[in-house]
Amino acid sequence: MNDLGRYRYVGPAELAGDDPPVGAVVVGSSAVLDRWPAGGNPDEPVTFVVALDGSLRIAPRRSEHVALAGGRDVLAAGEMTFTREGGRWTVAEVTNQSTGYCPDPDCWPAVRRALDHLGLDHPGAFxxxxVFRRCPSCGERxxxxxxxxxxxxxxSALPPAWNFPPA
Structure with a gap:
């Protein structure tokens, strides 16, 4: 568990640029999703981060989380799938799959707050x-x-608790 509630980038240094990916947007309201996908495929998940200000940022799936975050720390990161139900956008699936930030599943509350703020229905959990762990012997994610x-x-044995360097 990350006691600080934020995650720093722990992936390869060569991917740690701060240029936003093509099609990246800050979701200020669910209406932004009406214009999606800007460079993405509506039938596949999107890459997402919850920025330190609590905003939800999305980009096409093959985008790097660190680029979407502008190289900054995040509250959460993963992949998300949106669907349209009864004229409203909803989140059908959401994971913490980000090998760049390796967030603990305990980051769910940040995702929930971002989605609730936007009025988006969601599954209530990932x-x-x-489950990500850093190897204490070789450093591998x-x-x-x-x-x-x-x-x-x-x-080597991996520790039972989340063990990446804190942000």
Whole structure:
């Protein structure tokens, strides 16, 4: 768990630019989604971050989270799928899948606040929770799969608690 409630970029340095990706938008209201996708595909998830000011930012799926965040720390990051139901936008799926920020599933409250602020219905929790751990032996970023807390690179044991450097 990240006690500070914010995440810094922990991915490859060469991706850490601050130019926003093509099609990136700050979702100031659900009406922004009526104009989506600006460079994206409406049938696939979007990359999202919750910025430190609590705003939801989205970009086409293959965009880098760090670029969407302008190289800054975030409150949450992942992927999200929007659908239209009864004339309203809703969030059908949302994950914390971001290997650049490796956010703990405990970042959900920041996502919920951003979506609630926009009046968007949502699942109430991540539909898929990703568990990230940093290997204390080799430093590799890992996704824990099926409860196997073993480093994919060096086979060392991964810690049970979130352990990336704090923002």
């Amino acid at each position: 539909t898929t929770e990703i 890992n996704i824990v799969r099926d409860g196997d807390f073993t480093c994919a690179l060096c086979d």
